[in-house]
Amino acid sequence: MTETTPLVRPDVALFLQFLNAVPGPKFWEVAADEARAMTSAMRDVADAPVGELAVLRDIDIPGPAGTIPARVYDSRADRGPGPVMVFYHGGGFVIGSLYTYEPYCAEVARLLDLPVISIDYRLSPEYPFPAPAEDCEAATRWIASSPAELGLTVTGLITSGDSAGGNLTIVTTMALRDKPAAVPVLVQFPIYPVVTLDSDWPSMRDFSNGYLLTEEAMTYFGQGHAAVAGDYRSEPLNFPQEGMPPSLVTTASLDPLRDQGLAYVEKLKQTGVHVQHISADGNIHGHINIRQAIPSVQADVEGYIKALKSMLAKVMSAT
DSSP states (O other): OOSSOOOOOHHHHHHHHHHHHOOSOOGGGSOHHHHHHHHHHHHHHHSOOOOOOSEEEEEEEEETTEEEEEEEEESOSSOOSEEEEEEEOOSTTTSOOTTTTHHHHHHHHHHHTSOEEEEOOOOTTTSOTTHHHHHHHHHHHHHHTOOTTTTOOEEEEEEEEETHHHHHHHHHHHHHHHSOOSSOEEEEEEESOOOOSOOOOHHHHHHSSSSSSOHHHHHHHHHHHOOOTTOTTTOGGGSOOTTOOOEEEEEETTOTTHHHHHHHHHHHHHTTOOEEEEEETTOOTTGGGOTTTSTTHHHHHHHHHHHHHHHHHHHHHHO
């Protein structure tokens, strides 16, 4: 542990006390389908209600290996031309789903007042690396083309996701930087992202036991996803970031992934990309999914979206 006691918010401490005392097997001790069921059940206990929306509908997106399911969230029934957020869920490439991220996506659609389209990419271990990245790139390019099936005229993209989805945010944005889609990525918004296969970070040593995302969980995800070293999709931190769009990057101070997220922020700065970093001090990895169990997370999410709206307004005013 660190030499000084880290700041832990009171509601975070209560949640961790509950989580670490739950009896029975952990998700990394069971097969993927059972782990996914456990994660879905946690939403019902820990996350906020979905709430009211004008639009919540499922769509099918053509992908490289068949149909990619997706879900559209919008606070308005009628929407003129404008940007959309494409969201790639977390879960270590193994356990996330449209269902587990539905409360967050609905809240962002309300706060941002833009459509949010959540991508249900193929999961590992059934479909290991690079299947998730291939699906996310294909889905994002399809959305950018404003197909009739989408029912929206898309003028620009906001790419976003958390954890594994933060990785997918960055690598999809890199792919669209190098081979542009029908409309540009205006802002990327990775949330406590995975950007490297290197585990030698102080935050990994300090927070990989007892802070939700454990060393065992990361090993489980890593074995399932089977990422290949030396590929930009597995370790974007080691690849050029010049030409990336303005970026909002968030980290959590009690997250084992914190330091690699901070390293990515510095990489963007060094290459001249406009970047804003927000730290959720006293908070843990995965917090955007646990707004009911950790009430202070609501203020975090509202702060993130306020910063995103400001960044997006500046980008759009400059075009």
